[in-house]
Amino acid sequence: MFLGVYQQGDVVPLRVQCRNASGGVVNAQTAPVAAVYGPDGALVERALMPRDLQGVADGHHRYALPLGDDYATAGLYTVLCQWTTTIGFQGSRLYTFFLQEGGDGDGAVVGLHCYRRPDCTYLVRVTESGDVHRGRNPR
Amino acid sequence: MSGHIVDADASFVVPFLLTNPSTGAPVDADALPPFRVLHQDQGMVGSGTGALLESGAVTGCTTAAPPEVTSTGHDLATGAVVTLASVGGMSGVDGIRTVTVTGANTFTLNGATGTGAYTTGGTWHTTGLYGLTFDGALLAALEPGETYTVIVYPVVSGTTQAYEFTVTVK
Numbered sequence: 328m329f330l331g332v333y334q335q336g337d338v339v340p341l342r343v344q345c346r347n348a349s350g351g352v353v354n355a356q357t358a359p360v361a362a363v364y365g366p367d368g369a370l371v372e373r374a375l376m377p378r379d380l381q382g383v384a385d386g387h388h389r390y391a392l393p394l395g396d397d398y399a400t401a402g403l404y405t406v407l408c409q410w411t412t413t414i415g416f417q418g419s420r421l422y423t424f425f426l427q428e429g430g431d432g433d434g435a436v437v438g439l440h441c442y443r444r445p446d447c448t449y450l451v452r453v454t455e456s457g458d459v460h461r462g463r464n465p466r
Numbered sequence: 467m468s469g470h471i472v473d474a475d476a477s478f479v480v481p482f483l484l485t486n487p488s489t490g491a492p493v494d495a496d497a498l499p500p501f502r503v504l505h506q507d508q509g510m511v512g513s514g515t516g517a518l519l520e521s522g523a524v525t526g527c528t529t530a531a532p533p534e535v536t537s538t539g540h541d542l543a544t545g546a547v548v549t550l551a552s553v554g555g556m557s558g559v560d561g562i563r564t565v566t567v568t569g570a571n572t573f574t575l576n577g578a579t580g581t582g583a584y585t586t587g588g589t590w591h592t593t594g595l596y597g598l599t600f601d602g603a604l605l606a607a608l609e610p611g612e613t614y615t616v617i618v619y620p621v622v623s624g625t626t627q628a629y630e631f632t633v634t635v636k
Contacts, residue, residue, distance in 0.1 A: 328468060329468060329469055329470055329471065332471065346490065348488075348489040348490075348491065349489075350490070355545075356545075356564075357544060357545045358545060359545065360543045360544070360545040360546050362520070362543075362546070362592070364479070364481065364519060364520070364597075366473075366476075366478045366479065367477070367478070367479060368479035368517075368519050368597040368599070370520060370541055373541070373542070373543040373546070374543075375543065375544075375545070401473060402472070402473050402476070402478050403470055403471065403472050403473070403478055403479075403480065405479075405481040405519070407481070407483065407592065407595055409492075409545065409546055409547045410545065411545065411547065411564040411576070415564075415577060416489070416491060417491055417492065417547045417562060417564060417593070418490055418491060418492075419483060419485065419490075419491075419492045419547065419593075419594070421481055421483040421595075423470050423480075423481065425470070425471040425472070425473075425636070427473075427636075
């Protein structure tokens with residue numbers, strides 16, 4: 328399943344509904360594992376998908392995958408979600424998303440202010456990650 | 467039929483997950499699956515063979531219940547489903563297993579009981595997950611803005627199957 332096009336700094340919403348061999352919705356034995364592979368097929372990271380407490384049925388898990396500094400290469404990324412039920416059935420779902428150029432691992436700028444000084448001008452910005460950056464006006 | 471968006475500026479890997487059509491459980495093909503890439507007007511523009519997307523070498527295995535496997539720098543996580551093969555000297559270890567990670571270089575096999583004494587060899591790979599690499603002549607054949615159909619032909623228990631999906635070049 329193709330999840331869409333994202334940029335570095337975005338968050339990819341991953342959802343999985345664990346099912347058994349007959350297609351019934353079940354709870355997994357442990358939290359499902361989401362393995363992310365880059366455009367070259369190399370593993371980027373593995374993450375556990377916590378229970379979706381807002382879900383209306385059992386077996387729902389979700390994870391907001393932040394596209395941080397590990398996602399510097401544009402291209403097609405693969406996400407493999409795996410789970411095992413209490414009776415030992417092993418299920419999996421495959422997702423992909425496309426990371427296009429642009430963006431920043433810190434996320435988008437959510438606050439910006441210009442400080443004027445006699446000698447130079449500074450731009451102070453806050454990103455979604457919570458970091459505060461100072462930039463100097465290039466003029 | 468599902469589809470992916472790709473960037474043909476550099477070589478890339480498109481994933482293929484092989485599952486049991488009845489249960490949805492991941493399964494392995496008898497051999498690495500071949501694939502063909504087709505265009506609506508040009509016909510077949512290339513072909514190739516899939517590769518295991520993630521694998522590792524086994525360098526040790528205990529007879530504890532569950533058995534503990536040594537694989538240097540495995541990068542697995544508890545709950546990952548892998549296939550073990552050709553673990554020398556042991557029985558009850560090979561097959562599709564869910565792992566519990568016990569260290570950076572070790573993991574145990576849930577529900578398994580290994581017997582015998584490890585001798586040598588063995589591999590693991592993520593069950594049913596293959597990577598289809600687009601490079602060389604196949605990559606050069608892709609044109610921006612075009613959509614291609616990829617057909618994968620895995621052989622499972624002696625029976626050839628066919629799965630198709632599309633890739634659209636950005």
